[in-house]
Amino acid sequence: MFGLLADPIGQTTRLNVETSMTTITAAESVPVADPTAPLLSLRGVNKSFGAVDVLRGVDIDIRPGRVTALVGDNGAGKSTLIKGIAGIHSFDAGEYTFEGKPVTVHSPKDSNALGIEVVYQDLALCDNLDVVQNMYLGRELKKSALLDEDTMEAKAKETLSGLSVRTLKSVRTLVASLSGGQRQTVAIARAVLWNSRIVILDEPTAALGVAQTEQVLLLVRRLADRGLGVVLISHNLTDVFQVADDIAVLYLGQMVAQVEAKSVTNNQVVELITAGRSGDLGLKHPMADVIEEGASKTGGVSA
Amino acid sequence: MTETSTRETASGGSTSRGAGAAPHTPARPSRAAGLRDLSNWADWAALVGLIVLVVIFQSLNSTFLSPGNIQSMLVASAILIVLAIGQTFVVATAGIDLSVASTMTLAAVVFGMVFTAGHGLPLSMAAAVVAGAMVGLVNGLLVARGRITDFIVTLGTLSAASGLALILSDGKPATIISAPLLKLSTGSIGIFGYSVIVALVIALIAHIVLFRTRFGTHVLATGGNAEAANATGVRTKRVKTWVYVISGVLAGIGSILLVARVGAAEPAANTAFLLNSVAAVVLGGVSLFGGRATIIGPVIGALLLTALVNGLTLLGVSQFYQPLSVGIVVVLAAFLTRFQK
Ligand SMILES: Nc1ncnc2c1ncn2[C@@H]1O[C@H](COP(=O)(O)OP(=O)(O)OP(=O)(O)O)[C@@H](O)[C@H]1O
Ligand SMILES: [Mg+2]
Numbered sequence: 001m002f003g004l005l006a007d008p009i010g011q012t013t014r015l016n017v018e019t020s021m022t023t024i025t026a027a028e029s030v031p032v033a034d035p036t037a038p039l040l041s042l043r044g045v046n047k048s049f050g051a052v053d054v055l056r057g058v059d060i061d062i063r064p065g066r067v068t069a070l071v072g073d074n075g076a077g078k079s080t081l082i083k084g085i086a087g088i089h090s091f092d093a094g095e096y097t098f099e100g101k102p103v104t105v106h107s108p109k110d111s112n113a114l115g116i117e118v119v120y121q122d123l124a125l126c127d128n129l130d131v132v133q134n135m136y137l138g139r140e141l142k143k144s145a146l147l148d149e150d151t152m153e154a155k156a157k158e159t160l161s162g163l164s165v166r167t168l169k170s171v172r173t174l175v176a177s178l179s180g181g182q183r184q185t186v187a188i189a190r191a192v193l194w195n196s197r198i199v200i201l202d203e204p205t206a207a208l209g210v211a212q213t214e215q216v217l218l219l220v221r222r223l224a225d226r227g228l229g230v231v232l233i234s235h236n237l238t239d240v241f242q243v244a245d246d247i248a249v250l251y252l253g254q255m256v257a258q259v260e261a262k263s264v265t266n267n268q269v270v271e272l273i274t275a276g277r278s279g280d281l282g283l284k285h286p287m288a289d290v291i292e293e294g295a296s297k298t299g300g301v302s303a
Numbered sequence: 304m305t306e307t308s309t310r311e312t313a314s315g316g317s318t319s320r321g322a323g324a325a326p327h328t329p330a331r332p333s334r335a336a337g338l339r340d341l342s343n344w345a346d347w348a349a350l351v352g353l354i355v356l357v358v359i360f361q362s363l364n365s366t367f368l369s370p371g372n373i374q375s376m377l378v379a380s381a382i383l384i385v386l387a388i389g390q391t392f393v394v395a396t397a398g399i400d401l402s403v404a405s406t407m408t409l410a411a412v413v414f415g416m417v418f419t420a421g422h423g424l425p426l427s428m429a430a431a432v433v434a435g436a437m438v439g440l441v442n443g444l445l446v447a448r449g450r451i452t453d454f455i456v457t458l459g460t461l462s463a464a465s466g467l468a469l470i471l472s473d474g475k476p477a478t479i480i481s482a483p484l485l486k487l488s489t490g491s492i493g494i495f496g497y498s499v500i501v502a503l504v505i506a507l508i509a510h511i512v513l514f515r516t517r518f519g520t521h522v523l524a525t526g527g528n529a530e531a532a533n534a535t536g537v538r539t540k541r542v543k544t545w546v547y548v549i550s551g552v553l554a555g556i557g558s559i560l561l562v563a564r565v566g567a568a569e570p571a572a573n574t575a576f577l578l579n580s581v582a583a584v585v586l587g588g589v590s591l592f593g594g595r596a597t598i599i600g601p602v603i604g605a606l607l608l609t610a611l612v613n614g615l616t617l618l619g620v621s622q623f624y625q626p627l628s629v630g631i632v633v634v635l636a637a638f639l640t641r642f643q644k
Contacts (some may be wrong), residue, residue: 073614120534124528124530124531124534124535125531126523126524126531126532127527127528127594128523128524128526128594128595129527133523136562137532137535138521138532138535138536139535140517142517145516146511146515146516147516147517147520149515181462274552279462281349
């Protein structure tokens with residue numbers, strides 16, 4: 001856990017033990033009245049761009065301590081949904097509740113204030129800055145007029161080691177020299193730096209190799225184990241089944257199912273993604289009534 | 304101080320980089336480390352060049368390193384240092400300020416007008432700085448809000464500012480007689496003339512701003528990846544505006560040093576200052592693509608360019624060869640920067 005803290009040139013930053021303890025505790029135990037109650041709920045959310053209805057009556061619950069995988073085909077509306085949650089664009093209709101209270105989220109600032117952090121598909125990192133600078137970019141800590149580098153560095157190390165990230169040699173490494181997995185790690189660490197409650201990751205493993213995917217998934221799991229609500233967008237069902245507690249399936253802008261991962265099979269999820277239904281899960285068959293009628297008729301005849 | 308050394312180790316610790324790399328990282332650390340070393344070397348091109356020049360000139364003419372000549376070189380470099388620092392902030396955001404020299408000319412003329420009108424030295428100096436800041440603000444707003452290419456905007460203000468200087472002064476220089484100004488250009492502490500002390504103090508402040516403040520980080524972030532910076536809440540437009548204002552303010556301060564040195568406020572074009580300010584920045588290892596900058600680099604770059612001209616003059620080389628030699632040095636430096644990144 002302290003591999004990261006080993007300073008290459010032996011200038012270990014003075015770490016105030018007391019502060020570090022309190023911060024870790026605060027991050028680890030998020031006070032929730034009912035541990036299973038959803039942190040964030042959307043009900044009947046609509047979003048259209050011009051004449052195109054991208055989201056239609058979407059419901060979703062994000063619970064603390066659970067990884068909710070958000071799956072769906074290309075263009076199903078996954079990114080649109082999380083951008084709405086993040087406040088990048090607001091929903092046209094529907095309810096947005098946080099901890100049971102209705103809230104209005106119109107800008108990323110609003111969602112940040114609620115403790116919602118998003119790691120976007122196209123990682124917003126600056127290659128020319130180091131890990132600490134990236135983690136604090138736009139929200140730097142100051143001591144009077146100057147940057148409080150010592151505190152930022154210590155807290156960045158603390159956050160990374162709290163996530164058991166051992167692959168980074170130094171938090172003063174330039175991001176340009178990091179591997180894809182390490183960059184993703186930095187982006188995720190930035191998201192949890194702010195006592196966040198919900199972390200949303202848009203395809204965090206898309207560009208990664210096997211080993212690095214494994215690392216990022218472990219990290220995703222660890223976030224949930226700390227009590228955060230985690231949303232993971234992924235096209236890779238192996239990853240989804242490895243790490244997710246719940247699976248939410250978007251099909252052409254409709255939330256066709258939100259189920260526990262262990263209650264469904266890979267094939268069922270594939271069917272839900274591609275056809276919007278699987279057995280009695282998902283959309284009702286458009287001919288369901290006719291079939292039922294037909295079935296009762298034939299039943300009548302044969303009897 | 305702790306973080307400087309750590310950071311420099313982080314970016315410069317190329318020797319130990321391969322060792323701790325995870326097994327799954329792409330297996331070409333040695334190549335990367337090699338490029339690293341070259342790029343570090345390119346960062347210090349100005350210093351290496353300066354030392355080489357000093358050695359050559361000193362061996363050809365022993366008065367080159369006499370205290371008197373060192374002092375006059377330092378004084379001669381003061382204005383260029385100030386302008387190059389302003390240019391550095393702009394270039395760090397991936398912009399360029401082609402108007403620095405004409406802004407300085409305009410500010411000098413404004414200085415002359417206010418002084419001639421009898422408003423005294425402090426007010427004249429303030430007016431010069433404000434004039435510079437105004438030109439910078441126009442540049443900044445047009446680049447950041449107007450979304451016009453920096454090159455075109457500052458080319459426009461280059462022309463506009465020198466035109467305005469001619470109009471305001473009616474094309475005539477105004478002689479400035481002021482004891483404190485004379486002191487500024489001739490006084491010294493040891494071998495450091497007052498004007499170069501002013502320049503070095505500005506360099507120190509600029510270094511602190513660039514590396515120790517939120518604004519400085521945002522400047523580098525804007526130059527490195529404006530989109531990412533924006534997404535994380537950095538107000539890149541504001542940052543872009545401010546760097547041009549900084550450049551304008553420093554051009555205003557440069558005009559005070561210029562008026563002090565010349566003893567007059569002239570509407571003369573100072574084209575050499577523009578070229579040399581960009582040259583000093585490039586020599587100093589600042590990336591023209593933005594996001595990568597130091598203050599010490601351009602300062603050394605400015606010293607190098609001044610030493611070059613001074614040394615050639617000492618050797619009795621015709622003035623005509625000076626622009627040629629500056630050009631060669633700059634292109635060589637630009638060639639070295641190919642090894643950056
Ligand atoms: N700003 C926009 N203006 C118009 N249409 C948009 C806009 N953003 C998204 N769309 C449309 O909304 C639909 C859903 O897009 P979205 O990016 O949410 O899909 P996705 O599920 O994230 O897909 P992928 O898996 O490919 O990332 C697409 O048809 C897309 O063309
Ligand atoms: Mg998407």
